[in-house]
Amino acid sequence: MTEQSVPIAVRRGLLLRNRWLLARRAVQFATLTLFLLGPWYGIWWVKGNLASSTILDVLSLTDPMILVQSLGAGHVPLTTAVTGALIVLMFYLAIGGRVYCSWVCPINVVTDAAHWLRARLGLGPGWQPRRALRNWILAMTLVVSALTGTIAWELINPITYLHRGLVFGLGMAWLLVLAVFLFDLLVSRRGWCSHLCPVGAFYGALGRASLVRVNARERHACTDCGDCYRACPEPHVLVPALKPRTTTASVVIASGDCTNCGRCIDVCGEDVLHFGTRYSKRVSEMSPPRV
Amino acid sequence: MADNPSPGDRRAFLRQCVGLASSAGVVGLLLTAHVRQAQALPPWAIRPPGALDEDGFAAACVRCGLCVRACPFDILHLATPGSGITVGTPYFVARQGACEMCQDIPCVPACPTGALDHALADIAKARMGVAVFTGRDTCYAVAQQTGCRACYLACPIKGEAITMERHQKNGRGYFEPTVHTDACTGCGKCEQACVTEKASIKVLPLALARRDPSAAP
Numbered sequence: 417m418t419e420q421s422v423p424i425a426v427r428r429g430l431l432l433r434n435r436w437l438l439a440r441r442a443v444q445f446a447t448l449t450l451f452l453l454g455p456w457y458g459i460w461w462v463k464g465n466l467a468s469s470t471i472l473d474v475l476s477l478t479d480p481m482i483l484v485q486s487l488g489a490g491h492v493p494l495t496t497a498v499t500g501a502l503i504v505l506m507f508y509l510a511i512g513g514r515v516y517c518s519w520v521c522p523i524n525v526v527t528d529a530a531h532w533l534r535a536r537l538g539l540g541p542g543w544q545p546r547r548a549l550r551n552w553i554l555a556m557t558l559v560v561s562a563l564t565g566t567i568a569w570e571l572i573n574p575i576t577y578l579h580r581g582l583v584f585g586l587g588m589a590w591l592l593v594l595a596v597f598l599f600d601l602l603v604s605r606r607g608w609c610s611h612l613c614p615v616g617a618f619y620g621a622l623g624r625a626s627l628v629r630v631n632a633r634e635r636h637a638c639t640d641c642g643d644c645y646r647a648c649p650e651p652h653v654l655v656p657a658l659k660p661r662t663t664t665a666s667v668v669i670a671s672g673d674c675t676n677c678g679r680c681i682d683v684c685g686e687d688v689l690h691f692g693t694r695y696s697k698r699v700s701e702m703s704p705p706r707v
Numbered sequence: 708m709a710d711n712p713s714p715g716d717r718r719a720f721l722r723q724c725v726g727l728a729s730s731a732g733v734v735g736l737l738l739t740a741h742v743r744q745a746q747a748l749p750p751w752a753i754r755p756p757g758a759l760d761e762d763g764f765a766a767a768c769v770r771c772g773l774c775v776r777a778c779p780f781d782i783l784h785l786a787t788p789g790s791g792i793t794v795g796t797p798y799f800v801a802r803q804g805a806c807e808m809c810q811d812i813p814c815v816p817a818c819p820t821g822a823l824d825h826a827l828a829d830i831a832k833a834r835m836g837v838a839v840f841t842g843r844d845t846c847y848a849v850a851q852q853t854g855c856r857a858c859y860l861a862c863p864i865k866g867e868a869i870t871m872e873r874h875q876k877n878g879r880g881y882f883e884p885t886v887h888t889d890a891c892t893g894c895g896k897c898e899q900a901c902v903t904e905k906a907s908i909k910v911l912p913l914a915l916a917r918r919d920p921s922a923a924p
Contacts, residue, residue, distance in 0.1 A: 454776070467795075468771035468819045476819055482769045486820065489766035494821040497769070545730065546723065552731030560735050564742045566765040571745045571794060572738070576770065580785060580795055584772050587787020 428685070436678030443519045451583050466520075466579045467570070468500060476500040481618040482576075485561040485569060505622065512676035513623025517609060517616050518649075519677075522578050526593055527609050530600035531649075543604040545611050547652070547673065551621075554614035574608075575615055606649050610673075623672035630674060630681065630689055631667040631696040632657040637686040644680035644689060654680065658688070668696050749791050750911050752798040753895060755783055756806060756833035757815040757823040761914055767822035770795030777817035780807045801895025801910045806835060808863045808894050831864060836893030837916045838869065838886045842907025852881040858908050861900030864890050869897060869908075884908060888917070 431438070451469070453459040463470050468478040478493075478500035486493055508516055518524055560568040570576060574596050581589035596608050609616055632638070635658050644658070645651040653671040660666075681689045690696075746765055748754070755774050758764055774797050775783040782804035786792035799806060808830045815823045827833060838858075840846070847855035848871070862869045867890040871882035884897070886908070895910040 460776070463776045464771040464773045467769040468773060470773065470819075478769065478771075478819055483820075486766055486769065491763065491766035491820070491822075493767070494819060494825065497819040497821075500819060546727060548723075549727055549730055552727045553734050556731045556735035557738065560738045560742065564739060565762060566742050566746065567769065568738055568742050570770060571742055576795065577788065580770060580772070581787070584775065584785040585787050588789035589787065592788065 434682055436682045440519055440677060441525075444522070444525060447520055448522060448579075448582065451579070455583060465576065465583050467576055468497065475503070477504050480505050481615055482567055482570060484618075485558060485567045488558050488562040489565045489567060490562075508619060508622050509625060510627050512626045512628045512674070513619040513621065513672055514616060514675035515628075516619045517613075518675035521575055521615075522582070523575050523593070523596060523613075524609065526578070526597050527600045527606065530597045531606055534601050534605055537601075539602070539605070541605045542602070543607065545604070545607075547611055547650070550612055550614055550617040553612060554617040557614050569614060573615065575613075610649050616675075620672035623674060623676075624670070626672075627693050628676060629692060629694045629696070630657075630669045630676060630678070631692045632669070632688050633667045633690055633692065633696055634686070634688045635659075635667060638688050639686055641685065643683040643685065647679040647683045649677065649679075650674060668692070668694055670694065746793050747791055748793065748798070748912050748914070750909075750915055751800055751802075752786075752792050753801055753806075753836045753893060753910055753912060755797055755799070755814045755823055756808075756812055756830060756835055756892070757818075757825070757827035758835070759822055759824060761912075764796070764822055765793065767820050768796050769820055769822075770797075771819065772797065773817040773819060774814035774823060777813040779809065779813065780804065782806060783814065799895070801836075801898040802906055803899075805895035805899040805910075806833075806892075808833075808892065808896075831890075831892060833892045833894070834913060836895070836910040836912050837888050837891050838893065838895075838897050838908055838910050839916055840884055840886060840908050842903060842905070843883075845903045845905065846884065846901075846907040847903065849881060849883050852876075852879060854882065855902060856882065856884070857900045857902050858884050858897035861896040863894060863896055864892060868892070 450462045451465060453461055454463060461472055466479060467482050470476050476496050476499065478497045480501040483493060483497055483501040557569040574592050577589040578593050581587065600607050604611065638658060644654055648654055650673040653669050653674040656665065657667050657669045678691065681691065748761055754764065759767055770785060772785045775785055782799045783797050784799065786794055786796050786798060788794050792798055810830060812827060812830050815825060815827055843849050847853040856871050859869050859871050868887055870885050870887065872885045873880055874883050893910050897908045898906045898910050901907050
């Protein structure tokens with residue numbers, strides 16, 4: 417942190433500086449709790465798990481990536497599953513594709529914990545495969561699904577292993593979760609979520625077209641302190657909006673890799689970053705620049 | 708530069724793509740190998756009523772557990788890793804809790820994808836597995852000639868799926884439970900009811916009992 421940003425950060429207060437992080441943890445906790453109310457307390461508002469669920473016995477939801485693999489494997493799903501997947505697609509298309517990753521996915525808590533510990537231990541970046549690798553792994557899961565006639569990724573997907581395990585019984589699933597934790601802790605900084613996970617790649621593809629996006633609409637106030645880059649799990653997404661080649665370039669963080677976690681907004685001492693839509697404009701286009 | 712890549716950039720880009728494709732290819736091969744050995748349905752695990760055959764089920768079941776929640780008798784489970792069954796898929800163990808053969812078959816309409824075939828309207832037409840008489844040496848009715856008919860009495864397709872057939876041995880008559888596979892739903896009631904320490908009649912998955920064993924998953 418620069419000397420300048422410290423007093424501002426302090427002035428903003430602990431809650432304000434962590435508001436999106438706290439909101440995100442609350443949503444992750446609430447989502448999981450909704451699924452656990454049934455098995456733990458017999459309150460069946462939500463049944464099923466992240467693969468497919470029913471809400472209040474009315475609304476059916478299905479994970480679109482699992483359904484795409486099922487289609488590829490040669491199964492023609494019932495309309496219940498298809499409409500359920502379309503609803504989920506529309507939802508994330510509205511609020512940001514990888515909102516799934518940062519606000520819903522239970523593995524996010526595991527990898528965030530690993531990243532926190534890795535930073536405390538000062539372990540550096542470790543093995544960093546290209547971020548595009550996850551897109552290729554996504555393509556590969558679809559190919560393998562089609563070739564083997566199975567929903568291939570579900571045979572190793574740590575997300576559904578963990579979520580299903582918590583809701584229906586864990587078995588040895590904790591081993592896989594531990595493996596992801598240790599991989600992120602000891603092998604690769606943010607290795608799983610930001611480099612390998614094809615589920616993130618799938619929702620990232622939605623994110624390219626999604627409505628809610630973070631923007632750097634007050635980028636003129638940026639002091640180059642670097643706080644947002646350090647906090648961001650996908651720091652490359654910040655560059656085009658925050659440090660563009662031309663002053664007229666869009667302020668919107670357009671990359672599908674952005675998870676809309678809002679951590680950059682939390683840590684920015686100068687309030688450069690904000691949630692908005694993909695159509696958000698520069699401040700100078702809306703009103704006269706601040707003095 | 709980005710608009711007009713030089714031949715060097717293009718070559719670097721291609722090299723990157725080849726690297727990524729190779730890495731993903733390795734992942735794909737590992738995944739394929741894993742898929743091959745991770746698909747499993749051991750003989751003691753029975754699928755819910757209306758389940759597609761194992762090949763169809765592998766493509767259709769998303770492992771959401773809505774059938775498990777719909778079962779009023781809580782006999783269905785989702786397989787955990789390490790259980791020996793394709794992870795996350797639903798099953799029941801007849802000896803611990805057989806299918807109660809609900810008239811409205813609530814587990815089937817609960818399935819969002821059709822891995823449990825919604826065309827199944829009559830539970831008597833379900834083919835979850837098939838009962839096999841495995842214990843001529845242990846069955847009280849046959850080995851001890853006691854007249855036990857626990858399996859016959861437990862069978863929901865009474866008098867059709869299991870009959871007690873009269874046989875003679877050393878001049879004495881006895882009754883042997885006989886499964887009629889055209890009527891057996893594979894609910895497992897007989898296996899659950901069998902009074903011998905290890906069940907003398909067992910429900911086996913269809914693929915194992917009725918088809919080419921080498922084709923069994």
